[in-house]
Amino acid sequence: MSAAFLAAILFSVASVSASAQNTAAQWQEGEHYDIINEQLNPRLGIVEIFSFWCPHCFQFESIASQLKSKLPEDINFTKAHVEFMRSAPVNIQQEATKMMLVARAINREDSFNKALFKAIHEDKKHFNSVEAIKEILLEQGVDGEKVLKLADSFGMKSRINRNNKLTEGINEVPTFIVNGKYKAKFTRDMTPDSFVELILWLTKQP
Known part of the structure; x- marks a missing residue:
């Protein structure tokens, strides 16, 4: 092995190490994420807790799509729907939860979610019956x-x-929980890309 080749390998290893250290320094507990459980549960993967009636959740749909496209195949992404929003009757929100889960069972979740978000936030539709959902x-x-x-x-x-x-x-949405242990926090200085980077980083934490 030549000296030049060895030097190149060492430089590469040092660069990767420095990059990992910079990433670790970038994300700080309490500022960018909270630890909500001591035990890690990788089977849960990433859980996005949201409401169809939440404007911020509607805006976060593009971020969630970006995140899903970058996740390794062995990491699950699941949406969980809350029913505490004041802008819709509880029984209507409960029906939205049920229909989302039915849609998931028949591989129509993405299209259903997109359609319901659009109806609420773009078409300004008010749902007065479970049949409408x-x-x-x-x-x-x-x-x-x-x-x-x-x-x-x-x-x-x-x-x-x-x-x-x-x-x-959970009393605020959207909330992203990683491996049942970490709660990601979207701060004012973040971009959608950096928030995705934070969540991907959290998936690798012990």
């Missing part, structure tokens, strides 16, 4: 009978309970 899903070209069957199934009750478990203790 269900209609948003049916408009995505799904089997109505299958939707009804899934919505009333025992398995759906389990999915709803899991959704509600993921949102326990």
Whole structure:
């Protein structure tokens, strides 16, 4: 091995090490993220806790899409819906949760979420019945009978309970939880790109 080649390898290793140190110094506990659990749970991956009626959640949809596109295949990304917004009746929000989970079960979650966000924040639609929420899903070209069957199934009750478990203790949205341990914080000096970088960094923390 030549001296020049060895020097190049050492320089490369030093550069990677310096980059890792700079990244670690960039993100600070308490400022950019909080530790909400001592135990890490990688099975949870990234959980975005949100509401369809939250304007900031609507704005964060592009960030969530960017994040999902950059995640390794072994890291899960899950949305969990809250039902405490004052801008809509609780039963309507509960139906939105259920229909989102039905859409997830039949691989229509992205199109349903996009359609419901658009109806609320762009079309300024007010939903006064659970049937109107269900209609948003049916408009995505799904089997109505299958939707009804899934919505009333025992398995759906389990999915709803899991959704509600993921949102326990959360009183602001959007909130991004990483591996059940870290809560990412979007600060004023951040860009969408840097927020994505923070979350990706948190996925690698012990």
